[in-house]
Amino acid sequence: MGKIHPSHADHELELKSFEKPYTCDGCKEPGFGSRYRCELCNFDLHKDCMFASPTTHHDFFRNSTLKFLFQPPEYRSCEEGRRYCDACGKPIKGFVYHDEKKGWDLHPCCRNLPSKLRVDDVKFDLCEKVLSKCLWCNKKKREGTVSGVRGWTYVSKCKKHHFHVNCATEMALEGWDKGTYNEDYSLALQKVELPIQRHNRNQRSGNKFIRMVKVFFKTIAAILLGDPTITLTCLLVELVAK
Template structure:
C-alpha cells in the first residue's frame, strides 16, 4: 500500500504535500506524535509521518524471523463492540506503546509494529560504538533505570539499543518520551516564534538522578554523557523524521 500520485488511500479528498514545521503534530495514520517534516493537507489539517505515507502491503523484520506482517489501517479487534474495549487494546512489540491506528500485524504470532518502529535499523554506529537493536534485554535502561518499558503489558519488554560493550542501553520508548518532554518544557516557557534560541532554556526538564549526577562526574561522566546524547539524538531522528529544532534543544540541554 502507498500513495497514488500526491494522494494517499487514507485521505483521497486532496493531495498531500511534504512540509516541515517546528511544531509537533499528531500523525493521522498511526496516531503517534511526529516532529519536523510530514506529508500534510492544510485544508483538512491532516498529517502523516513519512513512514505512514509510504507503506507496504506486507513486510518482515529481522527481529521476528518467520513472521510476516500485514498492513492494517486499524488494529485488529477481538470483539465487535463499537466503544473502546480494554481487551481489544494492542501494543507495539517494538516500543511497548499502544497501537491506535496504522499498524503492521502478524496474525500468526500475534505481533504488532507501528510503521515508524518497523523501520528501525538493526545496527547503529554512534560515536565510534556499535549499538544493536534487541528485545527481551534484561539490563536496565540508562534513562528510566528499569528493565521493562513503563506502562507496557506483560510479555512486551520493548526493544532497546544496546552497545556491544553492554555499558549503554536505551529503550526505544524512552527516546520518544525524551523528545516529548523537551516539547512540553518548551511550551511551559511560552515560546511563540520559531527562533531556535527559544528552545535553549529548558531547566524545567528533569533528568533521572543517576544521569544528572553522572553529568557532573568529571572526564568519565562527560564521555558517557556525550555518547548518551548521540544515542538519544539518533534514535529520535529515526523514529520521528527530522526534528531539527527539537534536536537543537537536546544538544543544548544535554551539554
C-alpha cells in the same frame, strides 16, 4: 503538487514542515518536522504512513513478513483488549504492520529501527529482554506501555548501556513541552537538567558517555518521530552534551 491517500481521499496531502510536534492521523503516534498534511481538515501523516508498503520485513523478526493494515486486528487474548507495538511497547491505535502467523506488530515508523547500531565506538544490538535499567528513565519497564510489555531495548555489546526505544521519543517531546511557553525554545532547553546528566555528574567518563548518548538519541528519536532532519532533536541532544 499534492497526493491522495486512501485514508483521506477527499483532499490532497501536501508535504509540509513545521518545528512543532503533531499526532499522525494514520498510526496515532507523535511526529515532528516534515509531514504530509491537509490544511482544510488538520490532517497529518508521517512519511512512513503516507507511503506504507503492502508488506515489510525486519531483521528482529527473521523469516517473517508483516502486512500493512489501516486498523489493528482484534486481539482477544490481551487483558487490555488491544494490540501493542513489539518495538516501542505502546498500544496500536491505527496503521500497523502485522504478522498474522506470529502475531507481531510494528508501528510504521518503528519498522525503521536498525537491529544493530554503532554510536561513537560503542556497538548496540536490539534486545527484547532487559536485565538492567534504562539509563534515561532509570526503569526496566517503560511507563505508558501495555502491562507486561517492555518493548525493545538497545543494549551495548559491553552490557553497560541500556536504552528503551520509546524513551528517545519521550525525551524529545518532553524537551518541547518545557519550552512551549518560552519565546526562545533553545534557551528553555538549556535550563533543563536531564536525568542522564545527573546520573553522570560525578563520573570522569561523563563527557564521553554524554557524547555517545547525544548521537544515540538523535538517531533513534529522528526515526520514531518520522523525520531524519528533526531540528528539535538536534537542539535537545546539544543540551544533553553540555
